[in-house]
Amino acid sequence: MLIKLVFGEIKELKAAVYIQPDKIKISEIDKPEIKDRGAIIKVNGCGLCGSDIVKLKHQLSPSGTVLGHEIVGEIVEIKSCNTDLKAGDRVLAGHHVPCFNCKYCLNENYSMCRDFKESNIVPGGFCEYLFVSENHLNNTVFKIPDSVTDIQASFTEPAACCHRAVKRANVKPGDNVLVMGLGSIGLLIGQIAKHFGANVSGCDLLKERLDLALELGFDNTFNSIGTALTSAYYKSTTNEIGADIVFMASGSENSLPLALSCIRDGGTIVVFSSIASDETGFANNQIYYRELTVMGSYSPSPKDLCESLDLIKRGIIKVDFASVYNFDNIERAIKDTLKNKIIKAYIKI
Numbered sequence: 001m002l003i004k005l006v007f008g009e010i011k012e013l014k015a016a017v018y019i020q021p022d023k024i025k026i027s028e029i030d031k032p033e034i035k036d037r038g039a040i041i042k043v044n045g046c047g048l049c050g051s052d053i054v055k056l057k058h059q060l061s062p063s064g065t066v067l068g069h070e071i072v073g074e075i076v077e078i079k080s081c082n083t084d085l086k087a088g089d090r091v092l093a094g095h096h097v098p099c100f101n102c103k104y105c106l107n108e109n110y111s112m113c114r115d116f117k118e119s120n121i122v123p124g125g126f127c128e129y130l131f132v133s134e135n136h137l138n139n140t141v142f143k144i145p146d147s148v149t150d151i152q153a154s155f156t157e158p159a160a161c162c163h164r165a166v167k168r169a170n171v172k173p174g175d176n177v178l179v180m181g182l183g184s185i186g187l188l189i190g191q192i193a194k195h196f197g198a199n200v201s202g203c204d205l206l207k208e209r210l211d212l213a214l215e216l217g218f219d220n221t222f223n224s225i226g227t228a229l230t231s232a233y234y235k236s237t238t239n240e241i242g243a244d245i246v247f248m249a250s251g252s253e254n255s256l257p258l259a260l261s262c263i264r265d266g267g268t269i270v271v272f273s274s275i276a277s278d279e280t281g282f283a284n285n286q287i288y289y290r291e292l293t294v295m296g297s298y299s300p301s302p303k304d305l306c307e308s309l310d311l312i313k314r315g316i317i318k319v320d321f322a323s324v325y326n327f328d329n330i331e332r333a334i335k336d337t338l339k340n341k342i343i344k345a346y347i348k349i
């Protein structure tokens with residue numbers, strides 16, 4: 001099937017282009033085209049992810065990169081032989097697609113698949129239009145139900161990352177789960193762990209985040225002011241045993257000793273954020289003598305995307321805590337995120 005609609009006359013489009021070391025400039029760039037198969041999506045909006053912030057802060061991307069991957073938009077042109085999607089559909093698109101055949105994929109480490117790492121939307125989410133491949137169309141592009149708003153749908157990818165982490169950690173009914181860091185990722189993890197039947201506590205330094213977590217269904221929240229005090233308080237809420245599972249959703253190095261003092265012997269620590277130092281980690285002997293499991297969880301599979309969209313649609317994951325910025329104000333959104341003035345930015349394109 002070959003459909004071609006609109007989009008034809010546009011020559012250039014607006015994109016937020018990263019320029020090293022620390023600038024984002026709204027510039028005109030060449031429009032992406034469908035060479036063989038795939039689709040062009042007109043971007044309605046894109047969430048600003050913690051990983052975009054890390055890339056900016058630590059200059060991990062070359063100049064010219066268009067960041068952003070939590071996109072929502074409308075298909076304006078499509079050439080595909082294998083999909084029900086059509087021009088006019090409101091969709092979200094996961095940015096990476098695994099091959100489903102390699103050693104990584106066969107062991108469900110989809111986000112480690114080399115195809116997954118190399119595939120991407122072109123040029124990136126902070127842009128008026130972008131290209132998705134046929135492979136994306138077949139696996140990571142989903143039509144958004146009418147009852148789900150653009151902003152809500154933009155949470156599908158981060159929620160899918162969190163959903164996968166909760167599944168990998170094998171969260172069960174009655175488990176004591178502690179979420180460290182109550183930014184948007186921590187808030188999503190906690191809600192999903194609640195959905196899996198766990199008793200969920202959360203800690204953070206900011207009072208408004210502790211309050212919001214309680215509103216979203218956390219059982220208990222507390223200030224992570226210091227390792228000894230905080231872990232003593234947390235343990236008192238778990239009959240002095242500690243957490244079965246700790247999710248590390250804070251980028252602070254201080255959360256490592258806190259995690260070790262809050263986890264129970266034999267428990268699982270899920271590493272879910274990068275920290276500034278590559279050299280810092282969990283103490284070998286604690287892992288050994290206490291039989292701890294330390295696991296990483298990174299990016300979602302296509303199935304996780306589909307499941308998390310469903311959880312958002314059913315209101316099981318509540319995501320109405322984004323602050324909306326116009327495209328021209330993207331730098332402001334980045335600054336406000338860095339200063340912890342907001343929990344999550346959504347950029348309206």
Ligand SMILES: [Zn+2]
Pocket residue numbers: 049050051069070157158
């Ligand atoms: Zn993301």
Ligand SMILES: [Zn+2]
Pocket residue numbers: 098099100101102103104105106113114115116
């Ligand atoms: Zn693979």
